[in-house]
Amino acid sequence: MSKHEKSKVRAYLTTRKVNPENQESPIHFFDKTTYPHSCLFRRNHFPYPDYISASFVITGLVQKPLRFSLEQFQSMPSKRVKAVLECAGDKRNLFVPKVYGEQWEKGAISQGCWSGVPLRDLLQYTGLLKGAKEVVFEAQDYGKRKDIDQTVPYARSLPLQKALHPDTLIAYEYNEKPIPFKNGFPFRLIVPQWYGMASVKWIKQITVIDKQFEGPFQAIDYVYYPNKDEDTGKFPVTLMNVNSTIQQPLNMDILNTGNHMISGIAMTGQGRIAKVEISIDKGKTWSPAKLEHNDEYAWVRWKYLWEVQETGEYIILSRATDTAGRTQPGTAFWNRKGYGYNAMDKIEVKIE
Amino acid sequence: MSKHEKSKVRAYLTTRKVNPENQESPIHFFDKTTYPHSCLFRRNHFPYPDYISASFVITGLVQKPLRFSLEQFQSMPSKRVKAVLECAGDKRNLFVPKVYGEQWEKGAISQGCWSGVPLRDLLQYTGLLKGAKEVVFEAQDYGKRKDIDQTVPYARSLPLQKALHPDTLIAYEYNEKPIPFKNGFPFRLIVPQWYGMASVKWIKQITVIDKQFEGPFQAIDYVYYPNKDEDTGKFPVTLMNVNSTIQQPLNMDILNTGNHMISGIAMTGQGRIAKVEISIDKGKTWSPAKLEHNDEYAWVRWKYLWEVQETGEYIILSRATDTAGRTQPGTAFWNRKGYGYNAMDKIEVKIE
Structure with missing residues (x-):
């Protein structure tokens, strides 16, 4: 067969x-x-x-x-x-x-x-x-x-x-x-x-x-409630926040040394994506990812070629910025019903 | 239509x-x-x-x-x-x-x-x-x-x-x-x-x-390595540990007061399941779940009727014990490749 x-x-x-x-x-x-x-x-x-x-x-x-x-x-x-x-x-x-x-x-x-x-x-x-x-x-x-x-x-x-x-x-x-x-x-x-x-x-x-x-x-x-136990400070959910997601590699992947394509998407509810940056050193330094077609309303596909020679554990972060000047924060704005999460995306990988 | x-x-x-x-x-x-x-x-x-x-x-x-x-x-x-x-x-x-x-x-x-x-x-x-x-x-x-x-x-x-x-x-x-x-x-x-x-x-x-x-x-x-950086103490993965999983409700569910059926499965690689216990007070007290058919080699389906009148946040735990005398631990035995996880199952729910 x-x-x-x-x-x-x-x-x-x-x-x-x-x-x-x-x-x-x-x-x-x-x-x-x-x-x-x-x-x-x-x-x-x-x-x-x-x-x-x-x-x-x-x-x-x-x-x-x-x-x-x-x-x-x-x-x-x-x-x-x-x-x-x-x-x-x-x-x-x-x-x-x-x-x-x-x-x-x-x-x-x-x-x-x-x-x-x-x-x-x-x-x-x-x-x-x-x-x-x-x-x-x-x-x-x-x-x-x-x-x-x-x-x-x-x-x-x-x-x-x-x-x-x-x-x-x-x-x-x-x-x-x-x-x-x-x-x-x-x-x-x-x-x-x-x-x-x-x-x-x-x-x-x-x-x-x-x-x-x-x-x-x-x-x-669909209301942001910033407090756990009371409704003060609430405001409605409307526009999408600027955001990005690492599609590959996967979180907790084990990879060999060599070249790896880090790829993902980025999107925003205001203007367009201006840039996506990648960090492989826990946010100390950032390098620009390459963006594909960048249509209004659509997500932008991005990729970044990572050349890694040293074995060990790495944290990879992606951070998008839009043309309205909004950048993904390190920590998302916590709200009781859990809307609009947009912290920098983060995965961990191990190079063997 | x-x-x-x-x-x-x-x-x-x-x-x-x-x-x-x-x-x-x-x-x-x-x-x-x-x-x-x-x-x-x-x-x-x-x-x-x-x-x-x-x-x-x-x-x-x-x-x-x-x-x-x-x-x-x-x-x-x-x-x-x-x-x-x-x-x-x-x-x-x-x-x-x-x-x-x-x-x-x-x-x-x-x-x-x-x-x-x-x-x-x-x-x-x-x-x-x-x-x-x-x-x-x-x-x-x-x-x-x-x-x-x-x-x-x-x-x-x-x-x-x-x-x-x-x-x-x-x-x-x-x-x-x-x-x-x-x-x-x-x-x-x-x-x-x-x-x-x-x-x-x-x-x-x-x-x-x-x-x-x-x-x-x-x-x-398929070897348990108890240490992060060295292979000492390793031993092979063989028999299944005693284990249980809460199928319903789902983790982080929001429920009303009243009656809820907590249900799941339990299994073991030694003997049969002797009992499954449920705790809704973070492990302080335990009540027996009702077991269905209990065939050797198969999982046991279990259920527990939870009557809840008080609103608030609850942690629900399930803990199985087998006829070989093994009981699920509170914390799983950590090992570098991540095999055999069998801590008591745990979900959190909110009663509104």
């Missing part, structure tokens, strides 16, 4: 929870620019919706409420953005002290091409009424939370300015195919630069309101 | 490395007694063999060297054992200080039913010559190691006594089907009670020898 299909190796999603489904992407084993949908990370607060409507309505403070269908969408001018989506809880398990909740490692992040109609275009059809302040996106998934004794849908809002940004899309395609069911079919809001909680899946209704939205996924979750 | 196939959720293998393939089983999401082969953990030192022979030879210190084929096997009396296979490196990432190598979490373990012919029966056909001391099992996978400048096969030996144990099998079926390619097709040695490195896959040749086998997977790897 010769070598066959059965010896093929693939990387799988890493299962964090099955009910509801929460799975990480195999970030360390992925060197493409866009993920196939089977490798998109899955972050759910509720079971998948039982019933999916093939249209959604825009209502509230609009001149003319309108319903939009997939058929209509396909005849409207569309736009495509390659965007990284990163869960606000990505890397949560790295916080010290530890934080409760899904223990995401480094793979609550994916990237691909989303095509859709800018929300701004749709709001030009409906018109806006005076006093419009926020736009609320209600999803088709719903359920009970541990802290509220009633069934609630997943819902989030955007301030009007971000809602009207020309790259804020109501997407209906992922990598030029209908959005996979688990990732929001048929309509998903895509908010480049914001953490993934903003990119609401399975859109059911869009409502323009004149005040601040106070749903639990906005007023309770 | 109604709810369909696409909303089904499954747990995947957790990818630790793709070349060679190393993947964990989704241990926290599995409540069956036997794993389907898609969920068996995969631990490889080398790429999958290019070519698989459908027979193997028994040679060395035997009266009559013989070759055995799958056809012959199917006409011989066979035996079935339900056995847990646990990688010696299971839970390696829990060692403090950290240990280099694949960072296995708690899923380098699986269980299923292996059918095959006792090696003892085969050795009755070949006969043994005087001086026979060990039996060497050479696999069909091979490659280069970082520490030896030549190509070597994966090979391990058993002392004659263990080789002749009536439950040491040359298996050719897993869960009543041919062994999956990645798990050792067509012939795999199954050594109940020993860590998984002993259960050699893709058997190519079995050789009876008169001395101690010194292959690198026996004399270098």
